Amino acid sequence: MAVSSSKLARLGGGALFDAIRIGASRCNIGLALLFLDDDPPEVVFLNEYPAELLGYSHEEMTNVGLFRLATPEDVPTWQRQVARLREGESPPSHFETTLVSKSGTRIPAQLSLADIELDGVRAVVVFFSDITERKAIQARLAEAERLTALGMLSAGVAHEINNPLAYVLLNLEYVRQQLPQIGADPERLEGLLGHVRDACHGAQRVATIVRDLRTFARHDDGARATIDLCDVVEAAINIAGNTLKQAARIVRDYRDGTFVHASASRLEQVFLNLLLNAAQALPGRPERDEIRIYLAREGDRVVAEVTDTGPGIPPHAAARIFEPFFTTKPVGVGTGLGLPICRSIVTAHGGTIDLVPRPGPGATFRITLPAAADARLVTRFVSSHPPPTVGPRGRLLVVDDDVAVGNTLRLVLEREHDVRLVRSAEEALHVLAEDARFDAIVCDLVMPGMGGIDLYEALRRMRSPLAERMIFMTGGAVLPRTRERLARSKNPILEKPFDVAVVRRALERFVPVLEAAPSTSE
Template identity: 40%
Template sequence: MLATLVAVPAAVAVEVERGVRASGAGQSCHVLCVTGADVIAAPVEEGLLITWDAGGALEDVLEGVRRLHALRVASRTQLVVLTSRDDAQAQALAEAGADECVASPGQGWGTRLAALRRRLEAETGEHDLRALRRTSAFLRSALDAVPEPLFVKDRQHRWVAMNSAFCRVMGHPAEALLGRSDHEFVPAHEADSFWRNDEQVFRSGVPDESEETLTDRATGISRVLVTKKATFSGSGETFLVGIIRDVTDRKRLESQLLLAERMASVGTLAAGVAHEINNPLAYVSSNLAYVRDLLALPALSEEQLPELREVVAEALDGAARVCAIVRDLRTFARGDEERHGPVDVTRAVEGALRLVRNELTHRARVVCTMEPVPPVHGNEVRLGQVVLNLLVNALQALPPRPAEENRVRVSLRTGRAGQVELEVTDNGTGMTPEVQRRIFDPFFTTRPVGEGTGLGLSICHTLVLAMGGRIEVSSALDWGTTFRVVLPALSVGTVASPESPVLGSTVALVERRRLLLIDDEPSVGNSVTRLVRDVYEVHSVQDAREALRRLSTGERFDAILCDLMMPGMSGMDFVEELERLAPELVRRTGLMTGGAFTAQAREFVGRHSRGLLEKPFERERLCDFVEHLLP
């Protein structure tokens, strides 16, 4: 604390300093004597400012007080005038800026200093509080100005700060989130995943960017988020800051684009696919007509039986060929390309070859060399799309010349370090180095307007990279092109693809169980009844409402098999009504489909069904599926 004495006579100054020193509050006070206000170089920021009234004209004293008042911080100082003037003149001094008018040499300096110190401490605290509030408000405004959701967590993974965008993502105000963790607001498996990712960043101190899924507990709607995370230190603690980008719509558009490109590839092969289906259908129909005519005879001779067996075997083989081509088409049309797991590369390549076989065989000589290869991690739909795009690209590169002069070679082998290598080579027109540099750019195409989107090879490149592999191209004009896909193989011991549930072995011949079959196609019910009537007592109905009526009257069944998509009441509607009528039967109900799906149906199957049986099916697969449903 500073006590500044301005123009105070020496004798009086000695008395004032003695009075200041006599108090406990004044022992640490520094006393400074100056001759006048003009020698005070800077504003007096705190302490006592004491001046002397030598009498004389009041106006001269008032001017001196005004000057001193202008040189001080009024809220942090005390201006004391040592004067013997009456009350009226003392009031004039107070109006000029004096805080006190006391008789010389004054007294109670310790009390005055203690009161000033308390005022200074209170003002400092209030000033700090105001500054803290201003800083807090500034930080809040800055965070809320960030359009992306942002949060800060402490070392215990609790939220300590966030912006309004993050509150909107979580669906809760900041007051409900602060001091709490993910486990109180999101599904347990997602909260555990968030915790592991956060903990890795906390421990390593290395920033991370990862894709995460956030599900709203109330609606069940999931969103795909990309979160960037990093750590920082403050007040001796470590914190984690995260910024979120919602990529749900982008992922949905990407899926739609991938599906559209797949269907465009299949669309260019529509005539060939129809040929692949119509050829076996032709002899299936002819053979079945022959069987019908043969069975119309009163009796069959011993010579006719071998031929009858041969005709039936050909019909079954043709039906299997149609099933294979339909299965390949359905695989390419599926929208479940987000599912990842072990993929049989050979099956993906063979499926793509079946779709394009007719076009290939009429345009070129096809040479396939496919060695046994280990599975890779990825998605069968996406890998099939890559292969199909490369085959279509090879077809488009072939010039209009006799088929025997064109060549397409497909090679599948195990490469170095256990990698799986796929090559598609053509002897077509080839590419210039300039075209090769741009071949994977989106929307780049050398095809005429209207004949290509320029997305096929770009999508191939993206899908292969997503599977941890790479795609290479080598080409020369008038010589041909080779596309080479290299994918990392799964380690030995990896289980088979989980896409189909592991069901029980073929049912043994035991006492028949009652099976309720619901399908709007009477022929399906008739064929299933004939197929398994030695194993199950099949009761077939064509309307799900009829099935519910029979169940409501007390009729009991060991298992229920229901078509997913039916007019009137669908399989989804049936299962939901069954949950109300006989919930114990829901676990014994399986759905079957011929491949027709809506987004609602796909989501429903994942939540409610014990499994999905795809048509057409043979006896063994049907029996295995039903056994999976039995109690």
């Protein structure tokens, strides 16, 4: 036991202390006793479990301040909980946090607080346990649920992609047939341009679906950034588009200020699950039913509600709706893991998710999340098409083994730059050995033989400044080892498919861009 003898006398002769100590010796979880009038609260008593878990000796634990056990980002949460206890508020039943061991290792833990009085002295008992194994199981369950959802979506996604691909191919085939006959007929030219615009629209639709699906399916480490929740919801709607269209019309009610600091892919999984649940609860009358999504900032929280006009959830089921493996769906349709995983993800972000009681039919799920402190740092996908600017011509080396991609990239860039196209990293090294006067290298990441990252590392070994002026292109299929090597570089990465505006923005880092000269009139 770790005990602060200097404060033991405050426990009124030690009778209650002895009772706590005996009980703690039989616990398989951590138990700590703190006095609330200490500022900051200090650990007065601790059983053996936390000292072993965190790597401190018992003597060291008696002198460790409470907040030194928390990660810097969790200290404000601990301080709020202590302040609530001092003000006489009821403590939370439990909350998840991260402890820091003596060696600096981060350990996920669950804390429970109990406000007690020991012979007139206000104190708090803290129970905590290592939940590393539970987090690993939750991660595996979340991955299983994600794969289940991908299986459910596959037919709908195929439909969503095949439709725009069909009219892309048809329009391009029509243009191919008509070009030899165009002559000097301006009306026919305008008609062909319309078909080209339709083809571009279809290709952009495919790109959007693939991008959103890739974000959802990506197994990330939960890395967080400041994001707009509207973007997350729209990505989920895009993925589930075909399923939703057959069930209901989507009604959006988005307010301003819905920025949160979160993992976009994990929150997307939450909203995708809620949207699919809502669609499956409806009888397939899209002309009559609706799924309403409400997003707003309320104080220091961002609130999201997903409401459907289905039959609702019976009271006996509502009480168990977040229990693992409980489902109201037919056998083979539901796993009973979707909503528990949603709650786990939302809770890990410091939020809440609840089924809102409501009279009559329909169901509303309400999510609250802490609002982001600084919305200026928002990370979001932007697809814009700024007009080309007039500037000095740069010299670019494009490296891509895909002939169609390489030729197209050269065609769209050679109006503004001098472009040299090669088919392999080996050929690129040969060209650079003869003439290295290029402003930037646009290189595919995955190619036969040497890949883009291999070319980057070869240039680094040669101490060539062009290594830091490379722009990588990827279709998304990157091996883990390549991903690790790529993470060590600071170079821009373009995810295929991309439009010309995205390439221009990336090139602006390496090729100066001048504003277009204003037009003058006579």
